[in-house]
Amino acid sequence: MIVVFGLEYIIRVWSAGCCCRYRGWQGRFRFARKPFCVIDFIVFVASVAVIAAGTQGNIFATSALRSMRFLQILRMVRMDRRGGTWKLLGSVVYAHSKELITAWYIGFLVLIFASFLVYLAEKDANSDFSSYADSLWWGTITLTTIGYGDKTPHTWLGRVLAAGFALLGISFFALPAGILGSGFALKVQEQHRQKHFEKRRMPAANLIQAAWRLYSTDSSRAYLTATWYYYDSILPSFSWREEEAAGPRCLRLR
Template sequence: MEAALISSMDVTGGEQKGSPWAQPRRARPREAPPRWSDYQRDLTEDRRRAEYDHRRCRVVINVSGLKLETQPETLARFPNTLLGDPVRRQQYYDAERREYFFDRHRPSAEAILAFYQTGGKLHRPSEVPLDVFTDELRFFQLGDDVIEKYREKEGFSVASSQLSLNRDGCFGKLWLFLELPGSSVWAKLYAVLCVCFILLSISSLCLETLPGFSERAQNPEVEFTTEFFWIETVCVAWFTLEVVLRFVACPSKKDYFRSVLNVFDILAIVPYFITVSVVLASKGETSGLYRKASLTLRLMRLVRVLRIFKLSRYSEGLKMMGSTLAGSGSDIGMLLVFMVILVILFASAIYFVEQLQPEDSESHFSSIPDAFWWAIVTMVTLGYGDTYPQTGAGKFVGSLCALAGILTISLPVPVIVTQFDRLYNQRMEKDWEERTKKNVQGTEEVD
């Protein structure tokens, strides 16, 4: 009975065959093979996704035909700049070419992009002029701090070397009047008057040494009665007034004494007061004290020559020359070291070589220090002819000395010229900024 019941059951379905609850077996559907159109659609979608990822990970910058590529994360390091802010640079986007186009200076583009890549290091290409590179920095909005650091690096910023001009208050206006001759008409007249006093003082110092006046000028007893003394008194009174006004109006008293021109101003008037004091103290004294006083006066007259440097305060060319020499101090120091080494070397060589000449002829070089003068005038190609080698070997040493001097002196010349060119461009940019500022102010007043 049980066996018949089991045999009547469907082994797979667990139900009896012929039962009304039995379900018909359904065939498993087959998967259709992929069509070629589906494959092309998937491939196109993958390409679009790859293109989107490429555009998202790369930013193409076209600067007058020069294409540069970088990542958005690189530009985002400086979000306050033109390239770092997506909103600011959106106006330069070319949707057809999928790039940002800038009609700007091409040689400066790589240096500006390197600023983002290096995290803020800015280096100007040697072939790019200073003013052009500065304009590019302003266009790409790298920021005033970055531009100011660049100007300091290139020597453009003069804030550290000049005293700040405080235009507020009476002392500020007085300081502006004294420091900037171009600030007003009265300031220009004052500068012209100062130059006249400087020239008068220097001319008096030179004329005082003429044969007709030198005897009286060197005699302290008649110092107070000569016309040169009264000219000197008037000039010193003017210079003293100028020093006092500058010191009173100076915003920083410490910076006042750090200025080389201010030190020259003080040294220009000190000899006069020392001279008057020495002459008054030596009157009626012994001849020994009188001779010492006379020697002191001669030394004081030598210090008066420093007044010629006061002209640099009113001459931009002299200022640039002084700044050039100051900026090239290390190169000039290196030149002097080489010169000292070569002078000692060739002076020693010429001394020992000239000792080999016959006994009947006398050498022009009695010692090595005596040959220093010959080595110096030979290296700078002056050749006074007061001392000269007489032997063939000595003439050969002299030729080498002259050649070494030419090569040594010519080495720092390009550095000094580059320094002067940099300061000249600095001055031109400063004048351009002042003219632009005046034009903007004039336009605002008209509006």
């Protein structure tokens, strides 16, 4: 597999010269610096290093290099070479950046205030909230709905504050998921609409061109000087004539 993977990488870099942007050694080197090519090269080198160390019998080197096997997971990234998934995600985030920033900003403020107030209410009666960092950890786990349960408020004031800020904060921390979900749905719908438009554009363009050619080449419209001059310049081997005085006009070769 490593031999096939290496040959595929070499052939891909070599064949990149077919594109005018990557012609020559400098162009191929520019192609090899693309993110997906760099990932492929790192995975290939790591795989070769692990196999080479395993065959030499060096236990320390083998155990050290075996930790590099996690780089082989990066091969999964190659499944999307064109980067369509990441482009789609980036376009959705960019299109809804203001909404996301607003939701995260308000959620961050709720987290800071909730952690501080619960810390003031619990610091004397609860050893789990001995510092503001402990309270901030509790706030992060609570408002993100993870809820490990390692730290819980004991006083009634702390519980009331925790319940109120949890209801308020969770709503803002859940907003980005809804924003991204609706953004993905709108983007996919737009892509489907664009594909449908692309399928209909060429037949419509051909129909418009055919109708205009039929209209502009009619000899009864000889006053269209610009149109006839254009056709005479690009089609000098064709001319109009009348077969009969009342018959249809036709196009014949000279």
